[in-house]
Amino acid sequence: MAIPVSMAMATTPTDSVSRVWSMSSLKSALPSPSSFRLPSSSSRRPVTLRLPISSPSLPSFSGLSPVNPLLSIGLPDWQSFENGFKIVDGGGRVYAMRHGRRVPKLNRPPDQRKALLRGLTTQLLKHGRIKTTRARASAMRKFVDKMITLAKDGSLHKRRQALGFIYEKQIVHALFAEVPDRYGERNGGYTRIIRTLPRRGDNAPMAYIELV
Amino acid sequence: MAASVDPLVVGRVIGDVLDMFIPTANMSVYFGPKHITNGCEIKPSTALNPPKVNISGHSDELYTLVMTDPDAPSPSEPNMREWVHWIVVDIPGGTNPSKGQEILPYMEPRPPVGIHRYILVLFRQNSPVGLMVQQPPSRANFSTRMFAGHLDLGLPVATVYFNAQKEPASRRR
Numbered sequence: 308m309a310i311p312v313s314m315a316m317a318t319t320p321t322d323s324v325s326r327v328w329s330m331s332s333l334k335s336a337l338p339s340p341s342s343f344r345l346p347s348s349s350s351r352r353p354v355t356l357r358l359p360i361s362s363p364s365l366p367s368f369s370g371l372s373p374v375n376p377l378l379s380i381g382l383p384d385w386q387s388f389e390n391g392f393k394i395v396d397g398g399g400r401v402y403a404m405r406h407g408r409r410v411p412k413l414n415r416p417p418d419q420r421k422a423l424l425r426g427l428t429t430q431l432l433k434h435g436r437i438k439t440t441r442a443r444a445s446a447m448r449k450f451v452d453k454m455i456t457l458a459k460d461g462s463l464h465k466r467r468q469a470l471g472f473i474y475e476k477q478i479v480h481a482l483f484a485e486v487p488d489r490y491g492e493r494n495g496g497y498t499r500i501i502r503t504l505p506r507r508g509d510n511a512p513m514a515y516i517e518l519v
Numbered sequence: 520m521a522a523s524v525d526p527l528v529v530g531r532v533i534g535d536v537l538d539m540f541i542p543t544a545n546m547s548v549y550f551g552p553k554h555i556t557n558g559c560e561i562k563p564s565t566a567l568n569p570p571k572v573n574i575s576g577h578s579d580e581l582y583t584l585v586m587t588d589p590d591a592p593s594p595s596e597p598n599m600r601e602w603v604h605w606i607v608v609d610i611p612g613g614t615n616p617s618k619g620q621e622i623l624p625y626m627e628p629r630p631p632v633g634i635h636r637y638i639l640v641l642f643r644q645n646s647p648v649g650l651m652v653q654q655p656p657s658r659a660n661f662s663t664r665m666f667a668g669h670l671d672l673g674l675p676v677a678t679v680y681f682n683a684q685k686e687p688a689s690r691r692r
Contacts, residue, residue, distance in 0.1 A: 435595060484684045485595060485633040 411446040424450050429474045431498075432482055436517035444500050444516040451518075455497045458486035493519075526557035532638055532680050535589045536601060536663050540674035544582070544612075545575040546641050548679055561628070561637075561681045569605065569616070569625040574641065574677075576612025581644040583608045583672060584616050586625075586637060587663055593632035603661035604628070604637070608648045608670075623654055628683045638663075638680040642672035 413420050427447045431437050432454065439447075454473065457465040461483060469479045490497055501515045527533045533540075548555040549571040555561070574582055584607045591602035604626045610619030628637050640663060648670060655661060667673065 481594065481634050485593060488593070488632040489595070 411442060413442060413446060425472055425474060428454060428472070429478060431516060431518065432473065432478050433475070436515055438503070438513060438515050440506075441500075441502060441512045441514040444514040447516065448498050448500070451498050451516075452495060454482065455486055455490055458482045459490060461487060527678060527680070530558050530636060530680060532589075532636065532678065536587060536638055537640065537675055537678060538664070540676070540678075542675075542677050544641060544643065544676040546639070546677040546679060547573045548639055549573075555639075555679050555681050557680055559681050561683050562686055563628045563630070563683050564686060566637075566683065567627045570639075572615050572639070574610060574612060574614065576643075578611045578613050580612040581608075581647055582610040582612060582619070582676075583642040583644055583648070583670070584610060584619070585640045585642070585663055585666065587640070587661060588628065588630075588635050588637050590630070590633065590635040591659065594634060594636075599659035601661045601663065603655065603658050603663075606655075606666075608644070608652065620649070622652060623658070626658070630683055630685050632685070634682050634684045636680050636682055638678060640675045641677040642667055642670075643676045644670070644672060 413423060415423060423443070424447050427437070427439065427443060428450045431447065431451055450472070454469055457469045458479075466479065466483055469482070470476055473479050473482075497519055499517050499519045501517070503513050503515060505511060506513050525533070527537075550561055550565050553559075553561065553565060555570070572584065574584075576582065584605070585603065586605040587601040587603045589601045590597050591599040603623060605621075606623040607616040607619040607621050610616050628635065652670060655666075667675075
């Protein structure tokens with residue numbers, strides 16, 4: 308019975324990022340698959356990648372991996388060990404709450420943090436799309452949006468404020484020349500974050516951030 | 520972070536439009552009183568008329584001048600790269616383009632979005648071109664490399680580029 312499963316696995320689309328594949332295949336092997344309500348670990352993200360929870364069309368399989376039914380209940384970070392599909396949430400400890408946490412610290416003192424964010428926004432505005440860690444990508448959204456808002460205003464004062472933040476002045480001038488046409492109708496949300504595979508060296512969860 | 524000091528490389532003219540070359544001729548371009556240096560900012564209102572171009576060289580050599588904009592319609596999305604503004608062939612050395620044959624009439628820079636680079640490229644011709652080349656079917660999606668290959672012009676002998684952006688409307692917040 309392993310063969311139909313492998314065929315089904317081959318038909319997954321290429322963006323296998325954040326597919327909770329192993330869950331749905333396990334559910335079919337367990338006695339009552341329809342009663343499961345697994346928490347979707349990616350629902351806190353603003354990126355709308357739809358996960359097809361509970362696809363009942365999978366045939367049950369046996370013997371592909373020794374499954375402990377206890378493990379499959381309600382652990383969002385359980386990594387499958389079949390065929391190298393990775394769950395792309397990086398395997399970090401997930402707490403349920405974020406109470407009172409206003410500023411992402413990025414494991415750096417404040418001056419370094421500011422410099423890091425300035426550098427990252429400069430590079431994003433220069434290249435349009437960069438790959439970095441997820442924490443950094445979600446921390447820099449605020450600053451990229453802020454820079455684009457300054458450019459939308461376009462006055463000299465705002466230009467000087469932008470020059471004080473972005474490291475290269477050519478980028479500021481190009482930004483102020485382009486943004487009114489490119490983002491004139493869009494209100495906010497000028498970036499998009501796409502999660503990708505973890506980094507090999509330290510298994511850090513990575514993401515692409517791009518200007519929308 | 521300039522990997523090279525050459526302003527053409529820094530401005531990515533070499534790479535986007537041209538290949539690396541060694542300048543062998545001198546070309547001085549003037550829009551009115553303003554002399555064009557690499558990367559200088561020109562207002563479209565001063566570039567309404569074709570510039571005065573002085574080309575060095577012997578009068579028995581023929582040159583071709585092409586002016587293109589690789590950042591059409593916008594530098595971050597150059598779908599119509601390149602937009603050709605002016606083509607003059609059979610210019611005798613030591614003179615200006617008015618003595619040559621204008622294949623494509625001059626169109627002034629009209630950058631809709633962003634800061635555009637406008638590149639003036641000079642080629643040395645091996646032989647008179649005359650009627651061998653006709654107007655390109657459209658100004659958009661022009662390729663200077665292919666044009667030079669088609670006329671067997673080889674590498675450019677001189678290049679200069681300037682920047683221009685849409686002049687802001689008089690209302691300033």
